[in-house]
Amino acid sequence: MDYPFHNLDPEKFQQFCQALLTKEYPNVQCFPVAQPDGGRDAVAYLGMDSDRSFIMYQIKLVKRPFALPDPHKWLVKILEEEAPKLKKQIPKGATQFILITNVPGTAHPDSGSIDKANQLLNKLGVPSMCWWLDDLNRRLDSSWDLKWVYPELMTGPDLIRSVIESRLSENSERRSDAIRSFVKHQFCQEQEVKFRQVELQNRLLDLFIDVPISPPQIDTNSKK
Structure with missing residues (x-):
């Protein structure tokens, strides 16, 4: 299952990724959004000793990810921007x-x-990798609580699960608010049929054509 990360804006996507990282590493430092951070959207300290070595994270959202003709070339451009920042942090x-x-x-x-990205990442001077869409999807599969914090990422099966569990939960009011927020957002999104890969947009109702209807004609001569 793919989650609609493109529903988030870049700042909220960064906060979501930071929240996801805290589930994997206890010593994550989350940097504020929209501020100069030297290429560090988050860092995970590998220990609390004097050397303070850390994993450096950079987070990038693309609003139309499936429209990219060549993700490899997109990554090359990103790494050209981030490599100098990484070298300063080493x-x-x-x-x-x-x-x-x-x-x-x-x-x-x-x-x-x-594989092409891994070849490029191997040249950065430290062990490096990229978490792609599937990496985020699989991590979010088991992070049910984050879907309530970021309801823009909820899917149909999530709502079905919520309806089933709502009678068993003491937090039904909070969950109902999240469902209403999700449904409202989906309604606004689905007023248009979006063809993301060819970047066409049409209002859903404009795709229907009115066809004139008239009652069938009765042949009066056939009864004579």
């Missing part, structure tokens, strides 16, 4: 680098965007 303790994005990767051996 002397300060950065021992790993992870780029997080909602762009879908491709799995073809050697020629797919994931």
Whole structure:
């Protein structure tokens, strides 16, 4: 299942990724959004000793991820911007680098965007990798509580689960508010039929054509 990360704005997507990271690493430092951070949207300290080595995270949202013709070329541009920032952080303790994005990767051996990206990431000076769309999807599958914090990411099966569990939960009012927020957002989104890959947009009702209807004609001569 793919989650609609593109429903979030860049700032909220960064906060979501930070929240996801706190589930995997206890010593995550989350930096404020929309501020100069030296390429560090978050860092995970690998220990509390004096050397303070850390994993450095950079988070990138693409609003139309499936419209990218070549994710590999997109990643090249991102790494050209981020590599100088990473090099400045290596002397300060950065021992790993992870780029997080909602762009879908491709799995073809050697020629797919994931393998090509790994070849580029290996040249950054520290062990590096990219978390693609599928990496985020699988991590969110088991993070049920985050879906209530970011209801824009909820899907149909999530709502079905919520309805089933609502009678068993003491937090039904909070969950109802989240459902209403989700339904309202989906209604606004589905007023238009979006063809993301070709970047066409049409209002749903405009796709229907009015056809004139008249009552059938009775042949009066057939009864004579």
